[in-house]
Amino acid sequence: MPSELSTDIVIVGAGVAGLWLNARLRALGYSTVLVENARLGGGQTFKAQGIIHGGAKYALHGALTGASEAIADMPRRWREALAGDGELDLSGVRLLSEAHYLWSPGTLAGNLTSFFASKAVRGRVDQVKGEQLPPALQDRAFKGKVYRLAELVVDVPSLVARLAELAGDGLLAGERIEPLNDQGRLAGLIVDGRAIRAQRVVLSAGEGTQALLTALGIEQPAMQRRPLHMVLAKGANLKPLYAHCLGGGPKPRITVTTHPGADGQWVWYLGGEIAEAEGVAREPAQQIAAAQKEIAHLLPWVDQSQMRWATLRVNRAEPAQSGLVRPDNAFLADQPGLLVGWPTKLALAPDFADRVIGALQRDGISPHTHAPLPELPKPALATPVWDELLP
Numbered sequence: 001m002p003s004e005l006s007t008d009i010v011i012v013g014a015g016v017a018g019l020w021l022n023a024r025l026r027a028l029g030y031s032t033v034l035v036e037n038a039r040l041g042g043g044q045t046f047k048a049q050g051i052i053h054g055g056a057k058y059a060l061h062g063a064l065t066g067a068s069e070a071i072a073d074m075p076r077r078w079r080e081a082l083a084g085d086g087e088l089d090l091s092g093v094r095l096l097s098e099a100h101y102l103w104s105p106g107t108l109a110g111n112l113t114s115f116f117a118s119k120a121v122r123g124r125v126d127q128v129k130g131e132q133l134p135p136a137l138q139d140r141a142f143k144g145k146v147y148r149l150a151e152l153v154v155d156v157p158s159l160v161a162r163l164a165e166l167a168g169d170g171l172l173a174g175e176r177i178e179p180l181n182d183q184g185r186l187a188g189l190i191v192d193g194r195a196i197r198a199q200r201v202v203l204s205a206g207e208g209t210q211a212l213l214t215a216l217g218i219e220q221p222a223m224q225r226r227p228l229h230m231v232l233a234k235g236a237n238l239k240p241l242y243a244h245c246l247g248g249g250p251k252p253r254i255t256v257t258t259h260p261g262a263d264g265q266w267v268w269y270l271g272g273e274i275a276e277a278e279g280v281a282r283e284p285a286q287q288i289a290a291a292q293k294e295i296a297h298l299l300p301w302v303d304q305s306q307m308r309w310a311t312l313r314v315n316r317a318e319p320a321q322s323g324l325v326r327p328d329n330a331f332l333a334d335q336p337g338l339l340v341g342w343p344t345k346l347a348l349a350p351d352f353a354d355r356v357i358g359a360l361q362r363d364g365i366s367p368h369t370h371a372p373l374p375e376l377p378k379p380a381l382a383t384p385v386w387d388e389l390l391p
């Protein structure tokens with residue numbers, strides 16, 4: 001039987017939420033253990049497009065209210081962290097794009113009028129033309145309007161690698177998780193037979209949180225899965241593009257991000273409406289055909305003859321929708337001895353950490369002195385999906 005450990009906070013799930021929280025807590029002097037049962041970042045995090053939303057997308061359909069400052073502040077917080085002078089030092093993390101773009105291929109004036117009138121975008125959106133256009137749109141045949149949003153796009157694998165460095169000796173590969181109860185109270189977890197005593201347990205296991213709650217005999221908070229069917233395209237001639245392409249409706253018709261393959265070629269990663277309901281119902285070959293048709297229509301100058309394609313099915317894990325959930329906040333719920341939540345977006349990992357730290361401070365949980373951790377079995381980093389699916 002491995003020896004018992006003692007720490008301030010034990011976190012389960014090393015996606016962006018658990019890793020960011022872990023780094024923040026360590027920076028505040030808490031001792032932590034972060035348990036992962038598969039690979040670091042290998043859940044939703046490595047499948048994210050990496051856009052650090054500031055809420056502009058929601059302003060398109062009026063869902064962003066004056067009260068929703070959390071998401072509006074995310075680009076600034078990430079920018080400071082990436083520059084090495086924010087709440088975490090992420091100075092080595094690769095920034096894929098300084099901006100995300102909004103691209104209106106036709107005449108969608110009505111849609112854009114309300115968008116530009118909204119508080120969320122005022123002063124933060126500029127129209128770009130000519131050489132300022134994203135490289136993939138710089139073609140004579142291009143028609144439409146493009147706006148630059150003050151939203152970043154980060155390279156998620158390098159982000160996770162940096163957050164794993166900041167985790168120091170606190171990462172633990174562990175599969176079997178049981179509650180450690182003391183006089184009827186949750187006093188930590190038993191991970192693969194090793195007791196880990198902690199002042200608080202935090203569950204940030206994404207889609208795995210539901211099963212963990214069941215294992216702990218807890219019914220709330222309820223979780224929902226939102227399925228997506230993403231498309232990937234790789235080709236030697238692809239140029240980078242980071243943009244929401246507007247359709248007639250409130251949601252972007254396609255959201256394109258571009259990621260570096262291990263062989264140096266760019267990979268387009270397509271989400272947005274194409275990856276939702278109808279896209280989920282399509283078989284992979286039909287989904288690829290639908291994406292090819294969209295690209296031929298929207299970017300007719302792109303040579304598709306040398307492109308390779310793949311699709312990826314993935315669920316977004318979120319709290320079951322209720323009046324409490326807004327797209328612009330992380331979600332955190334309290335249970336005795338336990339905090340449970342979902343950031344709902346990669347961009348909102350700082351907000352998730354704020355909420356946990358706020359709950360700890362409210363409950364008077366401060367850093368204690370613990371024996372140094374022994375060397376623990378470490379989980380490996382995940383592989384980028386573009387390298388897995390389109391090597």
Ligand code: FAD
Binds near residue numbers: 018036045342
């Ligand atoms: P996850 O990344 O899913 O991490 C959970 C971790 O817990 C995993 O590593 C998993 O292995 C581990 N785990 C599960 N069960 C257990 C267990 N029993 N014991 C131990 N460990 C366990 N957000 C944005 O802000 N911008 C974007 O551009 C964006 N694009 C997206 C694109 C797609 C296709 C998807 C699916 C999501 C996107 N998101 C985006 C949302 C974002 O990816 C998620 O909100 C975020 O990654 C969730 O992080 P997490 O740490 O909560 O969950």
